[in-house]
Amino acid sequence: MIRELVFLFFIFFLFPSLQVWAEEKIGDCIACHQKETRGIFQSWVNSKHARAGVDCITCHKSHAEAKPKKSAVEPKVCGECHQENYSQFLDGRHSIAWDRMKEHPQYQALPDALRKAFCERCHTIQSKCNSCHTSHAFNPEEAREPEACRKCHTGLAGPHDEMYASSLHGTVYLADKNPIRAPSCVSCHMHKGTHNISLGIVYDSWGNPVDKNGKRLSIEEQQGVREEMVKAVCFQCHIKSLTLERFELADTVKQRAKTLLDEAERVIRELEHEGILPKGVVLGAKQLYQETSRIEALYYRMSQFQNVYTWKGAYHFSADFAHWYGWAHLQMSLIEIKEEARKLRELNRLKK
């Protein structure tokens, strides 16, 4: 009975009021928001959206609908007009970022409040176009600059911005701001404006050659994916032989870095086998940076930071990242892991 009453309440009171909002004009929003959220209003008023008559209601639908969503507008709403961009976006890894984050044990190991302040701020890209096209200007020129990517693609876990900025590509682009002279992030990763940011990318975040859905790519498929980028982008300035040579060099760097990781893993597995470390040590992609032994923590730095600097640095042609932040630190960590193993064994022996 109560349920029916609530239903009737909605029908008779709320629904007509929604109708009113939907029919209301932009003037109603502006009447308040021009004053109350001046920054947003100003950004919008100078935008292409404003000129084209795309106003608050077009995207936010109604005041009542916007409020519970905290004004979030999801990509599929943008896709109502920007169909091609939306379908390209769905082909790229940005569109699964949130789902993958939620599956990750490190995310699950974090307290709620920290999840929001840490992982979610970037991974929310799955549900907001305004990660890159910032509200309320939604300016494509702004979104094309490396700064737009930097907010997320920076720092310890993925210093793509730093690698790019220290490469010759980044140096020339940042000096001249001319994408004909040298590529910016989007020149390679969103070639000709595609919103499939996974174009030409062979590896996932962990360096495995898999597609968006986790299906392993055959050698031919990997070559196909790479060729897509190389032919469309690199050949604009570079000759074929040199370009392919550069990529093969980066492949070799990646393989060599993996051998150092493997060596470190062997040292740790031996300790596990000898009963010095408890069984079930998790290393690599699903490893946590908390509440493990020190030797595992040393491996964490190797696999999550230094290894990534090495191989991604090589594909971004940043010698500094590939060598000094990457390879050199991998080698130094390996020394530390071996020393730690020696000490753990000695302590174990003394205990007996």
Add this chain to the structure above:
Amino acid sequence: MKSSAKLLFIIVLSSSLMMCASPPKRTTEGIDVGFCISCHQERTPGLFQSWVESKHAKNGVHCITCHVDHQAASDQKAMVFPEKCGECHKKQLEEFRKSRHSIGFDRMRIQGEYLGIPQEIRAAFCERCHMVQKRCNSCHTSHRFSLKEARYPDACGGCHLGPDHPHKEMYETSLHGTIYRLTQNPDRAPRCVTCHMPGGTHNSSFGIARGPAGTRAQVVNMEEVPISKEEEERRREEMLGVCTQCHSRRFAKEQLENADQVKEEGFKLMERAKKPIQEIGRQGLLYPSVAERMPHPTEGRTLVLADPQLYVGTSHIERLFFTMFKFHTIRVWKSGYHFSPSYTHGHGWSEMQLDLIDIQEETKRLREMFRDLKK
């Protein structure tokens, strides 16, 4: 209408057959830029566009002027060596030859660190920057070769950054760098080239009076011969000539001398850290011991601390020292000369002190834990 189409077809067919029979000759003479452009405008449009907007293009310096011919270019993967650029830019080439840039590749090849890296990946690491010996387009990037661009700190920053020599970061955190970044006006504050390439000289070693990284040794000249005290003073005076454009001579001299003192203090601290490691080595507590490990590529089977120490295959306590000498000492003294307090102190001196604690603690631990191993 139909017959004219047929005629056109015959003309096209016969001319293409003629082209197959006698391919265009690829010699320097007779090749005009149109020949290159006919393909490269489409195949490498980015490169073409950069050139078209360059001063080179305006002055008739085209593909063949530098690349000589298609075969030669193809053989050397389109590289053009400084000698070639020097045919027109004589003064710049001469100056360049006086700088350490011009021996960057040769010196790299005899470095232990370089030799300690697997051969097949060296090209991705050291060689990318040390190539500066062989390519003017390290700084004057292809194919615009823009002067304006080469004068920006970013042009130097592609190589002069990172853990082992954060020149870019030091500069950016100095007052010089701050003012330049805000105003982009080299008259307000110096950028890299103001001090290191004054008046446009391509001798980037101008005014540098202190020795190579990681050593306390005397400054050496291009032939690796230590320079005289007088020469050292002459170089310092050279640099003071730049400083006095804004600062009084007394002030500038005092600042540089203060940096000299900072450098000395940094090296003293480093020496303090060497001693316990050498003792540990004598007691046979290094793991792996010098005898058990890959010999040093240039020094052989010996304990190497500081330059040319390797970061690979040593013991943990040596690795702690490596971090101190390679990353932190260099910040102390080079940031002293670049006037970056956050680098010379925070990232340098304090890190060195923390390294020293680590090394001393490790010494104690090794002695306690592996007493039985002592000889």
